[in-house]
Amino acid sequence: MSEVRSAIAGARRLVVKVGSSALTTASGGLDVGRLDALVDAIADRVARETQIVLVSSGAIGAGLAPLSLGVRPKDLATQQAAASVGQLALAHAYAESFGRYSLTVGQVLLTSNDVVRRAHYRNAQRTFSRLLALGAVPVVNENDTVATEEIRFGDNDRLAALVAHLVGADGLVLLSDVDGLYDGDPRSGASRKITEVASESDLEGLAVGRSSSGLGTGGMMSKVAAARTAAAAGIPVLIAAAEEAPSALGDAGVGTAFTHASNRMSARRFWLGYAAGSQGRLVLDDGAVAAVVRHRRSLLAAGIVGVDGDFQAGDVVELVNPEQSVVARGVVAFDVTELPELIGRSSHELPPEQRREVVHADDLVPLRRRR
Ligand SMILES: Nc1ncnc2c1ncn2[C@@H]1O[C@H](COP(=O)(O)OP(=O)(O)O)[C@@H](O)[C@H]1O
Numbered sequence: 087m088s089e090v091r092s093a094i095a096g097a098r099r100l101v102v103k104v105g106s107s108a109l110t111t112a113s114g115g116l117d118v119g120r121l122d123a124l125v126d127a128i129a130d131r132v133a134r135e136t137q138i139v140l141v142s143s144g145a146i147g148a149g150l151a152p153l154s155l156g157v158r159p160k161d162l163a164t165q166q167a168a169a170s171v172g173q174l175a176l177a178h179a180y181a182e183s184f185g186r187y188s189l190t191v192g193q194v195l196l197t198s199n200d201v202v203r204r205a206h207y208r209n210a211q212r213t214f215s216r217l218l219a220l221g222a223v224p225v226v227n228e229n230d231t232v233a234t235e236e237i238r239f240g241d242n243d244r245l246a247a248l249v250a251h252l253v254g255a256d257g258l259v260l261l262s263d264v265d266g267l268y269d270g271d272p273r274s275g276a277s278r279k280i281t282e283v284a285s286e287s288d289l290e291g292l293a294v295g296r297s298s299s300g301l302g303t304g305g306m307m308s309k310v311a312a313a314r315t316a317a318a319a320g321i322p323v324l325i326a327a328a329e330e331a332p333s334a335l336g337d338a339g340v341g342t343a344f345t346h347a348s349n350r351m352s353a354r355r356f357w358l359g360y361a362a363g364s365q366g367r368l369v370l371d372d373g374a375v376a377a378v379v380r381h382r383r384s385l386l387a388a389g390i391v392g393v394d395g396d397f398q399a400g401d402v403v404e405l406v407n408p409e410q411s412v413v414a415r416g417v418v419a420f421d422v423t424e425l426p427e428l429i430g431r432s433s434h435e436l437p438p439e440q441r442r443e444v445v446h447a448d449d450l451v452p453l454r455r456r457r
Pocket residue numbers: 104105106107108143261262263264266267268269270271272292293294295296297298299301302303304305306307
């Protein structure tokens with residue numbers, strides 16, 4: 087048994103995420119039988135003294151049939167109407183189902199602002215910690231009815247990774263309609279399941295695509311992105327089929343396991359690197375990329391070749407390489423209007439009041455990239 091699997095099997099606090107495709111029927115309604123089976127596995131784990139936070143999708147899917155909508159709507163307003171109806175059905179079904187085990191559920195609907203803004207992040211942290219201390223099972227979803235296109239998480243895999251760090255979980259289990267990550271389309275007989283992802287190189291050359299069910303949102307792509315985020319923050323991750331929930335939440339001997347970084351990232355660095363919204367971009371030359379990513383140095387004006395966005399000193403920005411890939415995120419020390427006349431110039435050419443780092447090393451989080 088790998089270290090990741092034993093960490094998940096022995097975790098005291100777990101975030102379990104279940105996707106729409108595992109909870110709803112193709113005709114657009116809640117599949118209560120499958121929901122009950124999932125709750126059985128969670129209740130079993132709770133009985134073994136693990137605190138569980140459940141991130142559940144399915145609101146939009148569950149709202150389709152009651153509103154006589156045949157297929158998943160494409161426009162935001164109808165999706166929000168469906169989520170409004172479906173979330174109620176979903177919450178009711180969970181309350182009933184967990185009630186079979188005398189477990190109480192608490193509904194937590196989050197918008198991206200709740201994790202993107204530092205003060206809200208701490209507020210959400212307090213709510214989860216209180217709910218768990220009181221013995222309730224928090225059931226989380228995005229607050230779809232009020233989320234606008236601009237501020238949407240859009241997929242609950244990312245939300246689950248952020249919640250896993252926020253609640254200090256010892257593991258993240260992503261349950262779907264597919265039993266793990268495959269090296270190609272899982273419906274093709276030629277594709278093989280990958281059981282362990284120990285490093286970024288294990289992800290090279292894989293054909294990871296979107297959803298085929300028409301119900302899920304991000305497909306395997308968003309699950310892998312979420313798994314990489316959580317793993318980089320020090321949280322072990324398992325991707326498995328919802329049908330295999332008893333094993334996934336038991337000995338964790340199924341699915342695809344992602345090895346986690348050995349150190350837990352601090353809340354501030356995680357927020358900076360993965361949760362905070364960014365207000366702009368700084369384009370770095372190759373030397374500056376090496377300095378900030380490899381040598382963990384501060385970013386100086388001399389290594390910046392371009393600036394984009396509308397930010398002020400203290401905002402979070404993305405640092406991109408000459409090919410425009412994001413290599414780091416950090417807190418910028420200048421307003422966007424100040425930078426054009428500073429960039430490309432060495433410190434000794436600058437007036438004394440502007441001789442400071444553009445992004446200080448302590449305020450900078452290099453990001454792992456897929457090659
Ligand atoms: N390489 C891959 N390995 C596994 N599944 C993949 C892969 N590429 C695409 N997929 C698709 O991703 C789907 C799971 O994502 P999605 O439908 O969004 O699930 P959920 O609703 O659980 O979030 C699978 O059913 C499968 O069709």
